[in-house]
Amino acid sequence: MSFGAAPLTPVRPDFLTRVTPAARLAAGMTWLVASIVTLDPVVPVRLTIAAVVALVLWSGLPLRRIPRRLAPLGLAILSLTVFSILLAGANADRSLTALAEFGPVRITAPAVSAGLAIGLRVVVIGLTTLLVFGPSDPTRMADSLVQQWRLPDRFAYGTLGALRVAPFMADDWGVIAAARRLRGIRSPGVAGRIRDAGDRLLVMLVAAIRRAERLALAMDARGFDSGIRRSHFRELRVTWRDWLTIAVALAVAVMAVALPR
Amino acid sequence: MTSLVIDSVAVGGAAGPPSVDAVGLGWTYAGRPAPALRDLTFRLKPGRVLLVLGPSGSGKSTLARALAGLVPHTLAGEWKGSLRVGDLEIERTPARFLGERVGLVFQDPDCQLVMARVDDEVAFGLENRGRPRAEMQIRVPRALREVGLAGFEPRATGTLSGGEKQRLAIAGILVARPSLLVFDEPTANLDPPGMYETLARIAELARRREHTIVLIEHRLEAALPLADDVLLLDGDGRQLAFAPAGSIGRETAAMLEAGGAWVPRAWQGAGPGAAAGAAGAAGAAGAAGYAAAWAGGAAGAAGRTILPGNQLLLRATDLGLSYPADLSGERRALDRVSLEAHTGERIAIVGPNGCGKSTLLFALAGLRRPDRGTVGLRAIARGGDAVEDMRDPARLGSEEISARVGLVFQDPELGFVARSARDEVAATDRAIRSRGRGGLIRDRDGTVPSTDADGVLARFGLGGLAEQDPFRLSQGEQRRLSLAALVLRPPAVLLLDEPTFGLDRRGTETVMNLLDELRRTGQAQLLATHDPRLMPHCDRVLALDRGRIVFDGPPEAFAADPPYEPADPWRDGSIPAETAVAAEAAEGAP
Numbered sequence: 001m002s003f004g005a006a007p008l009t010p011v012r013p014d015f016l017t018r019v020t021p022a023a024r025l026a027a028g029m030t031w032l033v034a035s036i037v038t039l040d041p042v043v044p045v046r047l048t049i050a051a052v053v054a055l056v057l058w059s060g061l062p063l064r065r066i067p068r069r070l071a072p073l074g075l076a077i078l079s080l081t082v083f084s085i086l087l088a089g090a091n092a093d094r095s096l097t098a099l100a101e102f103g104p105v106r107i108t109a110p111a112v113s114a115g116l117a118i119g120l121r122v123v124v125i126g127l128t129t130l131l132v133f134g135p136s137d138p139t140r141m142a143d144s145l146v147q148q149w150r151l152p153d154r155f156a157y158g159t160l161g162a163l164r165v166a167p168f169m170a171d172d173w174g175v176i177a178a179a180r181r182l183r184g185i186r187s188p189g190v191a192g193r194i195r196d197a198g199d200r201l202l203v204m205l206v207a208a209i210r211r212a213e214r215l216a217l218a219m220d221a222r223g224f225d226s227g228i229r230r231s232h233f234r235e236l237r238v239t240w241r242d243w244l245t246i247a248v249a250l251a252v253a254v255m256a257v258a259l260p261r
Numbered sequence: 262m263t264s265l266v267i268d269s270v271a272v273g274g275a276a277g278p279p280s281v282d283a284v285g286l287g288w289t290y291a292g293r294p295a296p297a298l299r300d301l302t303f304r305l306k307p308g309r310v311l312l313v314l315g316p317s318g319s320g321k322s323t324l325a326r327a328l329a330g331l332v333p334h335t336l337a338g339e340w341k342g343s344l345r346v347g348d349l350e351i352e353r354t355p356a357r358f359l360g361e362r363v364g365l366v367f368q369d370p371d372c373q374l375v376m377a378r379v380d381d382e383v384a385f386g387l388e389n390r391g392r393p394r395a396e397m398q399i400r401v402p403r404a405l406r407e408v409g410l411a412g413f414e415p416r417a418t419g420t421l422s423g424g425e426k427q428r429l430a431i432a433g434i435l436v437a438r439p440s441l442l443v444f445d446e447p448t449a450n451l452d453p454p455g456m457y458e459t460l461a462r463i464a465e466l467a468r469r470r471e472h473t474i475v476l477i478e479h480r481l482e483a484a485l486p487l488a489d490d491v492l493l494l495d496g497d498g499r500q501l502a503f504a505p506a507g508s509i510g511r512e513t514a515a516m517l518e519a520g521g522a523w524v525p526r527a528w529q530g531a532g533p534g535a536a537a538g539a540a541g542a543a544g545a546a547g548a549a550g551y552a553a554a555w556a557g558g559a560a561g562a563a564g565r566t567i568l569p570g571n572q573l574l575l576r577a578t579d580l581g582l583s584y585p586a587d588l589s590g591e592r593r594a595l596d597r598v599s600l601e602a603h604t605g606e607r608i609a610i611v612g613p614n615g616c617g618k619s620t621l622l623f624a625l626a627g628l629r630r631p632d633r634g635t636v637g638l639r640a641i642a643r644g645g646d647a648v649e650d651m652r653d654p655a656r657l658g659s660e661e662i663s664a665r666v667g668l669v670f671q672d673p674e675l676g677f678v679a680r681s682a683r684d685e686v687a688a689t690d691r692a693i694r695s696r697g698r699g700g701l702i703r704d705r706d707g708t709v710p711s712t713d714a715d716g717v718l719a720r721f722g723l724g725g726l727a728e729q730d731p732f733r734l735s736q737g738e739q740r741r742l743s744l745a746a747l748v749l750r751p752p753a754v755l756l757l758d759e760p761t762f763g764l765d766r767r768g769t770e771t772v773m774n775l776l777d778e779l780r781r782t783g784q785a786q787l788l789a790t791h792d793p794r795l796m797p798h799c800d801r802v803l804a805l806d807r808g809r810i811v812f813d814g815p816p817e818a819f820a821a822d823p824p825y826e827p828a829d830p831w832r833d834g835s836i837p838a839e840t841a842v843a844a845e846a847a848e849g850a851p
Contacts, residue, residue, distance in 0.1 A: 009417075137377040137417070161375060168371070172675055178628045179676035183746070184663030184689045199678065206732055207674060211372055218373035221329045222433065223360030223389035231391045233384030233401070
């Protein structure tokens with residue numbers, strides 16, 4: 001029974017699917033840094049535009065399915081933005097004119113700007129993550145980090161194993177909720193709900209740990225981490241595409257920050 | 262350490278199949294009071310196939326783990342005696358260095374595939390041993406060919422069927438050319454077609470005589486013809502017998518049966534050696550017995566107006582449900598499914614994996630909204646003599662729905678809601694009482710006071726475990742607890758997803774007996790199952806294929822003419838044709 005969404009995988013090969021994952025990660029990092037170093041909303045707006053262009057033109061991902069996948073993130077961004085605006089310190093500054101006033105609540109222009117900047121930053125992080133991890137499967141990412149960045153096998157492939165268990169957790173969560181509904185278990189009130197959620201989480205974690213243990217046994221039985229230096233079935237070659245990707249991403253990041261606002 | 266690596270790598274593969282020698286082998290997992298294995302002593306000759314038999318908890322999997330070196334090297338515990346694979350003493354050879362000598366295939370295909378792509382998955386074991394890429398590029402496709410997965414290289418492992426996943430797992434160990442193959446219930450999680458294709462591969466490996474094979478498999482009809490030798494364990498991990506498969510007689514069969522393991526029908530009467538013959542006789546006698554038990558229970562409750570079959574409890578009309586498939590647009594999960602279930606009726610829902618069984622159960626429970634069609638469920642009113650109105654489960658509150666429908670999951674753990682077995686049994690009753698509602702919920706026969714959780718536990722064989730955390734129970738105990746939790750407030754319709762999955766004969770019988778007890782309240786039961794042995798215990802069989810009902814009728818008619826290919830395993834879990842050939846070949850071998 002599948003409650004979790006199918007992973008978002010490329011439907012066709014495209015420029016970014018041919019770039020090694022480590023290079024995409026390096027390129028993505030320039031944008032993350034750029035979106036963090038400034039406090040106004042202009043830089044994240046520029047980076048958002050760039051990210052959308054890259055997604056549409058070069059990612060090979062099924063565009064129609066992206067909005068639905070990002071919907072939960074969108075909700076988080078919206079609430080983050082709204083609260084950042086409402087709770088900004090600038091609202092208390094009586095020397096600033098209020099854009100809007102509802103009883104005791106004042107909203108000022110600097111508050112809106114700061115709130116949007118925070119929300120948009122998360123948009124940039126979300127889209128960049130999609131560009132970095134979307135165009136190839138997690139195995140490629142692990143291979144790439146081990147081969148190109150010399151990350152320890154145990155860390156990279158261990159994380160990969162954990163990623164394989166993750167979709168089951170989403171399914172489990174749905175099953176656990178269903179079981180509780182049919183058993184008539186629902187504690188009254190907010191405190192009850194929080195307790196229920198905690199119980200569900202515990203059950204899910206227990207199930208996930210069992211799965212992870214079994215997977216670890218299977219990996220050990222096949223000689224993982226045997227002290228022999230691992231070889232690699234799939235060689236990842238650094239090509240001109242990698243360098244071009246990093247160079248373009250860096251240029252976009254610099255322009256997003258440096259161009260007049 | 263380094264010298265060990267070089268030794269094992271150098272010895273692996275080239276030397277031909279190894280012998281397996283156990284002398285006084287014992288193992289106790291850390292933190293467990295009782296040993297999992299006690300004093301095993303046997304010698305399996307090179308190139309032979311050993312079938313390991315025993316009930317749940319007899320240490321079969323522990324032996325498999327020991328052969329692969331996971332016990333004692335990855336798992337903690339106390340080791341006794343000696344276990345040698347060829348010239349390697351397991352106790353002194355860590356699991357990871359045994360990889361080229363021993364290959365282990367586990368039960369659950371989803372918990373042994375590491376990589377996202379098929380070819381990467383096969384290469385994983387070679388990468389771990391630092392094999393050069395050129396060699397891997399030759400060996401990976403060859404291993405895939407060996408298990409019939411040629412051309413599957415670029416496929417995502419997540420998109421494979423259960424049988425394909427298990428064959429892929431076999432390719433993943435064959436690629437390292439181990440000389441000892443260990444299969445730990447490799448078909449337990451598979452549907453009949455998957456079981457068939459996996460067993461056919463194992464049969465082929467057995468026939469080639471290039472490996473020593475240790476097979477743990479509770480579908481004996483299929484596994485026994487492959488075996489040269491049989492190792493029999495009891496419920497406490499003791500060795501009852503080690504003998505050539507042909508010499509297994511009534512006495513041994515009786516021991517096995519008493520231990521609670523599945524015994525092939527041939528052994529139940531025909532005596533030694535005839536295992537392959539008696540495939541056809543379906544055990545339809547069970548159905549009448551169950552119906553009689555039901556009638557007795559119902560008659561005992563005086564003044565009941567609800568009798569077996571006279572009240573409609575569930576009606577699904579024209580259900581259609583689809584969800585987006587990965588790349589190919591829409592895949593229909595349910596297609597114009599209509600069905601009814603009456604009081605006391607037990608219906609088996611069968612079909613290959615992905616046929617829509619689980620989706621149907623979820624739709625019937627109101628957990629998944631169908632795109633079209635309707636579901637109606639009735640509750641049996643307090644006192645057990647009337648039924649409530651038909652209601653759509655998706656629109657009901659949690660307390661109303663629990664009176665109408667219950668769902669027992671394949672993995673009972675996910676359904677547990679309490680920290681002790683006693684609270685687990687009382688949870689629904691307590692939740693309903695605490696809301697001051699209960700009018701909808703019927704009494705059970707009046708024999709059990711509604712708060713007597715301990716009484717329920719005792720009747721379900723969980724008497725001493727009231728304080729136990731449900732997560733710490735054994736698999737069989739968990740399954741019983743998941744049913745015990747439904748007794749105080751029995752739902753009118755009970756849906757079960759593979760209720761006997763992974764259980765031995767005793768566990769299966771216990772579960773079926775408990776279902777009988779629940780059924781005496783008038784409950785209708787729908788069982789999604791792969792196990793053909795349950796069919797005689799059902800009143801009707803409903804077969805699904807690609808979301809459609811392709812058969813609806815009595816179990817005898819289904820057994821006579823199953824609507825699936827390959828049909829063989831459906832008949833009674835019998836033997837694929839090739840394996841019979843392998844058995845004959847084995848007879849001739851020295």
